[in-house]
Amino acid sequence: MILQNGPLDKGLLALVAPLIVLPPWIWMAMRTQRCLQIITAHTIPFAKRTIWLVKTLALIVGVGGLFGAVAQVGMPWFLAILPGGVILFFALKESVQEIVPPKPSQDAAAYRSAWETYRILRRDFLRSWRWFGASFLMLILVTALADKMQRAVQIGLFAVCIVALLSSTVVMSLKQLKWLRWPCPRCGCAFRGLWGRLWLPKNCVYCGLPRAESTNP
Numbered sequence: 001m002i003l004q005n006g007p008l009d010k011g012l013l014a015l016v017a018p019l020i021v022l023p024p025w026i027w028m029a030m031r032t033q034r035c036l037q038i039i040t041a042h043t044i045p046f047a048k049r050t051i052w053l054v055k056t057l058a059l060i061v062g063v064g065g066l067f068g069a070v071a072q073v074g075m076p077w078f079l080a081i082l083p084g085g086v087i088l089f090f091a092l093k094e095s096v097q098e099i100v101p102p103k104p105s106q107d108a109a110a111y112r113s114a115w116e117t118y119r120i121l122r123r124d125f126l127r128s129w130r131w132f133g134a135s136f137l138m139l140i141l142v143t144a145l146a147d148k149m150q151r152a153v154q155i156g157l158f159a160v161c162i163v164a165l166l167s168s169t170v171v172m173s174l175k176q177l178k179w180l181r182w183p184c185p186r187c188g189c190a191f192r193g194l195w196g197r198l199w200l201p202k203n204c205v206y207c208g209l210p211r212a213e214s215t216n217p
Helices: 007-030 032-039 048-073 077-093 108-144 151-180
Strands: none
Touching: 007 032, 007 048, 007 077, 032 048, 048 077, 108 151
16 A cells, blocks of 8 residues: 655654754753753853854754744645744743853862773773673674575574664763763863863863873873
């Protein structure tokens, strides 16, 4: 049986992409400070001007995308005015303040603990690559030997490998975020800076704390 797509089906399909893409941008527009803090793990300082620039960009993408989605579905454009106005209202209502990461305790024990945390985060991230590599190789192996397996076994193993690969990717990404956003033990900001380079610089990008504070750079 072949089902023909009617106007309603096409309208629903046209809304799938906006429903996936627009909510994060709308959230960013209405709660810009909170969103930036979560994305950067509370370790990146932002000036008020930068926050407003991010909020403006999020409003353009979020509200503009909302109007585009409504037009694509074929609904009158004025139906997007009310939700667009609500988004704009809450976005402008937010009290934008400078984001400054909390400064950690300044003593020798806190410094040693901070560098030990860095080494643990680096070790956990490197270990997560092993699980990702193992699940990826297992997927390749199952794919290569699929013709020699029964259909039920093939589907089961393939599903397990996909779940393992996706899970290991999520875990690896989270551990990488924690590692790259490791806070400097002196200023509390990310030692590597905003872009999270994979290597540890000789000095903190924000306060200049030397890497020599670590016994294992």
